[in-house]
Amino acid sequence: MAAPTGIDSLPQHILAEIASFFNDVEFQRPLLATVSRQWQLAVEPLTFRSIRLQSSETEYFQNTILKQSHRRPFINRFDFTIILPRYPDESKFRFESESEKTANTEAFTAAIQDLFAILHGCDINRDGSIDLRIVDAYSPSDHEPFVERLPPASDTPTISFHGIELGPMRHSYSQLQLLTTDLPMIPVVKHFFVAAQHRSISPRAVMGMVTKFSNLQTFKMRTRDQETRYPEFREDFRTDFANAIPINSTALSGLRSFHLNMIDPEFCESTVGRAGRSPNYKVDRLSDSIRSMTTPLHDLRELSLRGVFDEWLLWPGPKAALSEPYWQNLERLAVEFFTARPTGGYFYRLKTSRAATRPTTNTPPPLETMSSDDDEWLPVEPFTEDRRGHHPTTRTLHAVPMDDTLEPLMESFARACLQIPTLKTAFLGTAVPLDPLDEDTAEEEAETYTKSFWGVIYMSPRARPFKTPILLNYAFRQNREQRRLVWVTDKWIPSDHVHDLFLGIGKEMHGGAMLEQFLETRAIPWGSRTPGPNDA
Numbered sequence: 001m002a003a004p005t006g007i008d009s010l011p012q013h014i015l016a017e018i019a020s021f022f023n024d025v026e027f028q029r030p031l032l033a034t035v036s037r038q039w040q041l042a043v044e045p046l047t048f049r050s051i052r053l054q055s056s057e058t059e060y061f062q063n064t065i066l067k068q069s070h071r072r073p074f075i076n077r078f079d080f081t082i083i084l085p086r087y088p089d090e091s092k093f094r095f096e097s098e099s100e101k102t103a104n105t106e107a108f109t110a111a112i113q114d115l116f117a118i119l120h121g122c123d124i125n126r127d128g129s130i131d132l133r134i135v136d137a138y139s140p141s142d143h144e145p146f147v148e149r150l151p152p153a154s155d156t157p158t159i160s161f162h163g164i165e166l167g168p169m170r171h172s173y174s175q176l177q178l179l180t181t182d183l184p185m186i187p188v189v190k191h192f193f194v195a196a197q198h199r200s201i202s203p204r205a206v207m208g209m210v211t212k213f214s215n216l217q218t219f220k221m222r223t224r225d226q227e228t229r230y231p232e233f234r235e236d237f238r239t240d241f242a243n244a245i246p247i248n249s250t251a252l253s254g255l256r257s258f259h260l261n262m263i264d265p266e267f268c269e270s271t272v273g274r275a276g277r278s279p280n281y282k283v284d285r286l287s288d289s290i291r292s293m294t295t296p297l298h299d300l301r302e303l304s305l306r307g308v309f310d311e312w313l314l315w316p317g318p319k320a321a322l323s324e325p326y327w328q329n330l331e332r333l334a335v336e337f338f339t340a341r342p343t344g345g346y347f348y349r350l351k352t353s354r355a356a357t358r359p360t361t362n363t364p365p366p367l368e369t370m371s372s373d374d375d376e377w378l379p380v381e382p383f384t385e386d387r388r389g390h391h392p393t394t395r396t397l398h399a400v401p402m403d404d405t406l407e408p409l410m411e412s413f414a415r416a417c418l419q420i421p422t423l424k425t426a427f428l429g430t431a432v433p434l435d436p437l438d439e440d441t442a443e444e445e446a447e448t449y450t451k452s453f454w455g456v457i458y459m460s461p462r463a464r465p466f467k468t469p470i471l472l473n474y475a476f477r478q479n480r481e482q483r484r485l486v487w488v489t490d491k492w493i494p495s496d497h498v499h500d501l502f503l504g505i506g507k508e509m510h511g512g513a514m515l516e517q518f519l520e521t522r523a524i525p526w527g528s529r530t531p532g533p534n535d536a
Contacts, residue, residue: 049074049076050076051065051077051078051079052079053078053118054080054081054082054083055081055107055110055111055115056083058111058114058115058117062117062118062121066118066122072122075122076129077130077133078115078118078130078132078133079133079135080111080132080133080134080135081134081135082108082136082176082199083107083111083138083139084103084104084107084138084139085100085103085104085107086139086140087139088141092141092167094166094170095166095169095170095172095173095174096170100174104139104174104176104199105176105177105179106179108176108177108178108201109179109180112178112183113180113183116183116186117184119132119186119188120184120186122188129188130188130190131189131190132189132191132192132213133192133193133195134193134194134195134201135195135197136195136197136198137176137198137199137201138198138199142168142198171200173233174199174200175200175202175205176199176200176202177202177205178202178205178208181208183208183209185212186213186214187213187214187215188215189213189215189216190216190217190218191216191217191218191219191220192210192213192216192218192220193218193220193221194206194221194222195221195222200223200224201223202240203237203240203244203245204240204241206221207244207246208244210251210252211246211251211252213251214250214251215254216254216255217254217256217257217299218255218256218257218258219252219255219258219259220258220259220261221260222261222262223260223261224262224263225237225263225307225308238284238285238286238342239285239286241286241289242289243285243289245286245289245290245292247289247292247293248296249293252293252297253297253299255299255300256299256301256302257300257303258294258303258304259302259304260304260306260307261306262306262307262308263307263308263338282343284309284310284312284313284341286342287310287311287312287313288313288316290305290309290313291313291314291315291316294327295325295327296325297327298325298328298329299329300329300330301329301330301331301332302330302331303330303332303333303334304332304334305335306335306336307337307338308340309337310337310342310343310408311409311411311412312412313335313412314335314412314413314415314416315411315412315413315415326416326419326420327419327420328420328421328422330420330422330423331423331424332426333416333417333420334425334426334427335413335429336429336430337409337430338430339399339430339431339432341405345402345405347401347402347405347406347409347430348399348400348401348432349402350398350399350400351399351400398432398433398434399432399433401489401492403495407495409428410428410494411497411498411501413428414504414505415501417458417502418501418504418505421509423458423505423506424459424460424463425457425458425459425460425463425464426457426505427456427458428456428457429453429454429455429457429488430453430455431451431452431454432451432454433451433452453488454489454490455489456485456486456487456488456489456502458485458502458505458506459483459484459486460506460509461480461481461483461510461512462481479515482512482513483506483507483510483513483514483515484514484515484516485503485505485516485517486516486517486518487516487517487519488519488520489518493518502514503516
């Protein structure tokens with residue numbers, strides 16, 4: 001064989017460096033592998049380090065990648081998409097039937113089994129090296145708009161459909177379940193992210209996968225918990241989630257970062273203290289289970305939680321004493337709570353009360369209802385438009401904090417922070433509505449936010465901001481050598497007892513006085529969004 005000439009004669013590491021400058025999308029870098037053997041060796045590590053794989057392609061992937069043992073070590077990331085069965089046009093006008101749910105669950109289970117077989121095949125002295133992301137689950141029919149059929153030339157009767165195409169609403173009461181727990185242990189997954197955008201994956205299915213990753217360090221999960229029309233349906237979801245959370249699981253012993261996002265980015269003004277059940281101070285099982293899972297994790301450094309929670313998320317009872325370590329190595333804690341409590345009642349009430357009709361727990365979701373039926377069956381409630389802007393507004397808050405529910409939450413947060421010796425930053429906040437625009441200013445401020453940040457932020461000396469609105473950052477630039485506490489709570493302040501607890505955060509570790517600042521919420525518009533996979 002003749003010796004390589006020209007550019008092929010360059011050292012292999014130089015060719016690899018050159019190949020890294022070619023963009024996959026613009027240049028189609030994999031084509032370089034067809035030039036010569038030298039270019040193939042340079043390109044393949046870049047080509048196979050990040051894999052975008054659909055469940056319909058797993059067999060091809062196993063034949064082209066897994067059977068080529070030299071390619072397996074190149075893989076660093078899987079973006080996995082689950083393809084579900086198609087459905088006919090007439091199904092677009094009704095909610096998913098039980099047979100459709102069963103077919104989807106079977107397809108989902110088969111896809112996860114294939115995925116685990118692939119990951120198990122990647123296990124070649126590479127413990128904890130792969131970033132796994134379940135980015136979506138959908139049916140191709142989800143993206144195909146209904147096209148009205150033209151009448152045939154003959155006298156054959158035509159099939160016509162009436163009503164409103166439900167779109168994503170048709171599977172809003174469905175969840176993809178995992179039919180088996182017989183999955184192999186997978187040591188190669190280091191980071192796991194679940195963010196199915198179109199179909200909801202059962203938290204039980206997600207937790208069933210998580211416990212199989214023995215070297216997991218980062219776990220990020222996005223799910224939906226905003227159903228308010230049928231409280232019984234929502235309570236069943238939260239109870240099942242709580243029961244599925246693994247407590248004292250050895251598979252999670254090495255977890256360093258846990259992010260859970262459970263609410264829609266559109267914070268709804270209508271959920272702030274208008275109507276609903278009275279406060280019930282029984283234990284919220286989901287909040288309690290999340291706390292019970294995370295507090296014993298010795299390696300946990302970062303905890304970010306966003307959802308409908310109460311004081312049980314942070315402390316085992318309002319006055320409970322601890323008998324064991326409590327987030328002993330946690331450095332960053334962020335809790336973004338919803339304005340409604342999970343067991344009834346609210347943390348805020350509107351300044352002006354408007355009547356609202358709420359369903360009873362006995363009202364079932366319309367699982368088989370056609371959209372042409374009475375509109376009252378549609379599982380949708382009007383949400384306030386989320387107007388996003390770039391400038392602060394001078395409007396005031398349209399909600400008032402309720403001390404009887406907010407104080408226990410604040411106290412639990414402060415008590416938890418007091419128990420964390422390594423704490424660098426802590427954040428507890430939500431979004432509350434601003435006063436409605438009047439006719440004179442509606443057009444002028446049409447692009448401003450309709451909600452504002454409300455909460456409290458703690459920073460240890462020299463700590464960098466974490467999950468704080470950018471307009472707050474200036475409050476931390478002064479006296480960086482001190483402990484800092486910023487109250488973005490308008491005119492509200494906690495009781496002296498709770499305030500003293502906050503002043504004690506970090507004192508044992510850092511000493512010195514706490515620098516406090518009080519900011520008005522109306523000066524800091526807050527635009528909510530769903531965190532992306534790379535968010536801190």
